[in-house]
């Protein structure tokens with residue numbers, strides 16, 4: 032029997048690498064095999080924490096932006112929409128999960144956008160809360176790998192429990208209000224799979240997700256060495272996004288011109304009632 036002291040080579044399994052770009056997007060790549068094993072294709076660094084900030088300053092900023100939000104046309108639009116599309120007997124929701132908020136305290140261009148999105152998330156919950164079908168509590172959660180300890184203290188002071196990935200993926204179910212203000216489609220996929228049955232799902236746009244997943248699919252199909260599991264993920268995302276479009280009303284928030292000049296255009300997906308098609 033031939034004998035060799037050389038250890039058999041381990042089969043190569045590509046791993047998913049999620050890295051961050053400066054503008055807050057997550058880049059999802061796969062490891063590449065090298066002589067020494069696999070190594071990430073992309074490395075990344077996060078912007079520094081804005082050291083001038085404190086929980087109190089974030090709370091003051093939150094109150095200032097909230098005042099503008101309360102007086103806005105966009106908020107009136109949201110109130111009217113929820114009143115029109117509330118299911119008979121009220122909302123069957125028992126938790127609210129915010130995913131991919133970004134960090135309110137890192138020194139990056141979109142810091143204040145995260146504060147605005149948090150205000151919208153919390154206000155949406157306040158609008159739904161008086162009309163819940165079963166539960167009288169609707170607990171708030173937020174998951175964002177970029178949260179600093181200052182962000183976590185800020186959120187906790189507002190009554191929002193912080194989750195560490197993948198706790199949100201595990202917690203989200205059809206009784207969750209899911210709020211995702213911009214996430215890379217592959218990372219949004221686990222949430223889309225449950226959002227199909229959720230009565231209230233806020234996201235960027237299912238059409239955008241379909242376009243992005245189709246683009247990735249075309250790129251992967253052109254590469255003979257591409258990973259078939261990634262192709263499957265593209266297909267799953269396309270199917271899930273189309274299912275959400277079938278089962279939900281799509282309500283595009285009007286572009287709001289807030290003083291800080293931040294675009295907050297989101298799409299509110301409300302589950303169609305049984306008698307609707």
Ligand SMILES: C[S@@+](CC[C@H](N)C(=O)[O-])C[C@H]1O[C@@H](n2cnc3c(N)ncnc32)[C@H](O)[C@@H]1O
Nearest residue numbers: 055056057131132133141144174175177212213
């Ligand atoms: C494009 S940024 C959006 C940030 C902010 N919502 C905005 O609109 O400016 C996407 C965010 O998703 C976050 N992210 C990536 N993976 C995540 C995960 N598994 N759960 C929650 N957030 C995640 C990233 O850290 C990043 O801040």
